[in-house]
């Protein structure tokens with residue numbers, strides 16, 4: 001795989017939990033991690049978050065969300081600009097955009113984000129629409145962070161699993177050989193638990209797992225939640241944020257529901273192990289879910305090997321997915337593959353991303 005000249009890339013990732021945007025800077029030659037730069041997280045303003053939440057489930061893609069797409073782009077451009085002021089110029093920006101609906105089975109996935117507007121605001125080439133080419137080629141379009149996980153894990157013992165617990169959960173399995181890369185969405189991450197807590201309390205999440213730790217897992221409800229055809233399906237596979245329903249929890253106490261949902265996320269991960277060629281020797285957990293001790297305890301109880309936040313190997317779990325889209329932007333600029341047969345099910349390693357260049361002058 002020919003590396004590209006070393007360059008400095010900025011990634012913007014706004015995940016399915018709709019909490020805001022993460023921005024991070026990476027230096028790479030398209031293959032290796034040359035340096036990690038600063039990162040920051042900026043919560044969405046409440047009106048933007050509300051409008052994005054209302055947009056969930058929209059599609060297929062059309063012009064109906066042009067106004068919220070423009071506001072999202074301007075907000076994220078301002079965040080990128082702030083980071084560039086702090087860290088110096090970058091050569092490319094990876095702008096993931098906000099997923100409002102993910103339907104690879106119907107041939108589309110929709111990330112809001114106007115790459116051309118972002119490029120004009122920043123004066124830098126912008127890569128967006130990272131998932132479209134993959135879905136058009138019959139792939140799942142997700143997850144895409146695995147190439148980055150593998151680059152970061154170059155010197156770690158294998159097989160290794162990296163688990164991202166954002167709104168949805170996704171695992172990257174890195175096996176002994178260089179091409180041993182498998183990835184798929186495991187099931188819910190935090191989004192169901194967030195929705196359960198928000199509906200009852202108005203709070204955005206079960207902070208520090210306080211509710212889940214006070215509650216009791218309801219085995220029958222957990223069984224009903226796990227009784228979903230997704231879990232037995234072989235990879236490749238990916239999920240929309242709203243793929244699972246809270247209906248089986250009807251009538252439950254708030255804390256018991258939170259405990260059961262934390263167990264559901266963990267049980268889905270344990271189920272995913274059965275789909276892997278070899279059980280991982282360790283699990284490194286990234287994304288917001290690693291801040292929830294109830295979730296971490298449920299995972300540790302089910303996976304017979306160490307389960308630790310990615311910080312134990314020196315990575316930054318709050319910046320990792322934004323770094324991934326910086327790395328992928330550098331790869332897209334060089335025409336390198338973003339997705340692989342083991343990660344999204346494409347027939348062969350596939351480049352992707354739409355490149356928008358700033359207008360001249």
Ligand SMILES: Nc1ncnc2c1ncn2[C@@H]1O[C@H](COP(=O)(O)OP(=O)(O)OP(=O)(O)O)[C@@H](O)[C@H]1O
Pocket residue numbers: 013014015016017018019164165166167168189190191194204205206207208209286287288289291292293321
């Ligand atoms: N202290 C905490 N206690 C409990 N949960 C937390 C805490 N901090 C973060 N979280 C959870 O993490 C979630 C945010 O995770 P993250 O930022 O990884 O999501 P995301 O960027 O939307 O992810 P993705 O794109 O991977 O879906 C919050 O919605 C919340 O549920």
Ligand SMILES: CC(=O)N[C@H]1[C@@H]2OC[C@@H](O2)[C@@H](O)[C@@H]1O[C@H](C)C(=O)O
Pocket residue numbers: 015016099102109141142143144145146164166167168169170185238239321
């Ligand atoms: C369609 C979409 O936006 N998927 C996200 C989501 O959030 C987590 C999981 O579902 C993963 O599949 C993906 O994001 C990560 C960052 C990825 O592509 O690797």
